[in-house]
Amino acid sequence: MPEAPPRPPAARTVALPEEIARAIETRIRGSAFDSVDAFVAFVLARLLEEPGPSAFSEEDERQLKERLRSLGYID
Numbered sequence: 001m002p003e004a005p006p007r008p009p010a011a012r013t014v015a016l017p018e019e020i021a022r023a024i025e026t027r028i029r030g031s032a033f034d035s036v037d038a039f040v041a042f043v044l045a046r047l048l049e050e051p052g053p054s055a056f057s058e059e060d061e062r063q064l065k066e067r068l069r070s071l072g073y074i075d
Helices: 018-028 035-047 057-069
Strands: none
Touching: 018 035
């Protein structure tokens, strides 16, 4: 009996502003990335690999959370 194909990893949906998505589509044209999703996943994974201090100060983080809250992304 043949083996079942491997299951793709679990995924979440993230909304990007249309202008960013279009810029990514332009940037990946002719590259090995076959989609905006693949490019974004690669870039985020690379960022998470890099150890080091947070890129945000406490004030930056507070402002970011406030902005996300005002946009309805977090409670």
